[in-house]
Amino acid sequence: MIPRPAIRRLKANSKKIEHRNIKLESIEQERLEMGLDLFDSHSHLDVPEFEHDRSAVVSRAQAEGVRQQLLPAVAFAGWSNLKDVCAQYSGLYPAYGLHPMYLASHRPEHIPALRTWLETEKPNAVGECGLDFFVEGLDAEQQRFYFIEQLKLAREFKLPVVVHARRAVDEVLASIKKIGSVRGVIHSYSGSEEQARQLFKLGFSLGIGGPVTYDRAQRLRRLVTSMPIEFLLLETDSPDQPNADHRGQRNEPARLIDVLKVVAQLRKQPEQEIARYTTANAEAMFLK
Numbered sequence: 001m002i003p004r005p006a007i008r009r010l011k012a013n014s015k016k017i018e019h020r021n022i023k024l025e026s027i028e029q030e031r032l033e034m035g036l037d038l039f040d041s042h043s044h045l046d047v048p049e050f051e052h053d054r055s056a057v058v059s060r061a062q063a064e065g066v067r068q069q070l071l072p073a074v075a076f077a078g079w080s081n082l083k084d085v086c087a088q089y090s091g092l093y094p095a096y097g098l099h100p101m102y103l104a105s106h107r108p109e110h111i112p113a114l115r116t117w118l119e120t121e122k123p124n125a126v127g128e129c130g131l132d133f134f135v136e137g138l139d140a141e142q143q144r145f146y147f148i149e150q151l152k153l154a155r156e157f158k159l160p161v162v163v164h165a166r167r168a169v170d171e172v173l174a175s176i177k178k179i180g181s182v183r184g185v186i187h188s189y190s191g192s193e194e195q196a197r198q199l200f201k202l203g204f205s206l207g208i209g210g211p212v213t214y215d216r217a218q219r220l221r222r223l224v225t226s227m228p229i230e231f232l233l234l235e236t237d238s239p240d241q242p243n244a245d246h247r248g249q250r251n252e253p254a255r256l257i258d259v260l261k262v263v264a265q266l267r268k269q270p271e272q273e274i275a276r277y278t279t280a281n282a283e284a285m286f287l288k
């Protein structure tokens with residue numbers, strides 16, 4: 001026979017558990033009803049790495065609430081395939097440009113070609129463009145030429161610019177100031193807090209992705225914790241920059257959810273709230 005106080009305890013405990021289950025269920029329910037709505041602001045879904053299973057990759061992203069993606073180009077030769085991929089699925093938006101790491105395939109005539117594409121295709125952004133002083137063998141003067149010309153085109157067509165800046169944030173800042181009246185995002189931001197402040201003043205946002213999931217990324221994590229949320233965009237940079245749990249693997253837009261989780265933890269804000277803000281930020285930048 002079980003003594004009475006023990007029965008009371010058991011009853012109380014089971015009530016507690018029941019209560020907690022209801023609470024958890026209602027959180028799950030709320031999540032289902034409201035649904036996370038995420039925007040991957042930097043995904044190279046058009047590249048050959050996704051050739052064989054692109055539809056499945058898009059479905060997995062949608063299942064995680066990643067309903068929109070911005071696809072930045074890397075070189076002239078890929079623009080037409082990028083256009084086709086964006087036309088094939090809803091919620092994919094193209095950006096056309098010339099990426100600094102693909103310098104060897106760029107030709108000066110690709111700048112007037114880009115102008116024509118911007119005129120006829122009316123994409124959502126210019127890019128990916130920028131400066132990379134980390135990778136060896138990329139001529140700095142040539143990089144500057146293509147970057148400045150693309151900034152001018154972005155200004156002329158009033159389009160946001162998607163910028164790659166590796167070991168080059170100071171010069172990117174100077175170039176943006178020099179050209180003026182241009183807005184956009186520094187994707188996979190790796191600069192300092194002070195440089196970030198200057199970028200915010202110029203109306204630039206920061207793309208935050210896989211690197212923030214690494215414990216050792218202390219400087220980046222501090223910045224993400226304290227930066228104004230109106231300048232924060234989430235990105236995967238798929239197929240590159242996988243998060244800490246998937247290092248060495250092909251990255252994909254569905255994993256944006258892992259970036260969201262870390263950003264929410266760092267900022268001590270609900271995931272739902274971070275999702276809402278960052279999606280609104282990306283929509284304001286690329287869809288308006």
Ligand SMILES: [Zn+2]
Nearest residue numbers: 042072128237
């Ligand atoms: Zn990229």
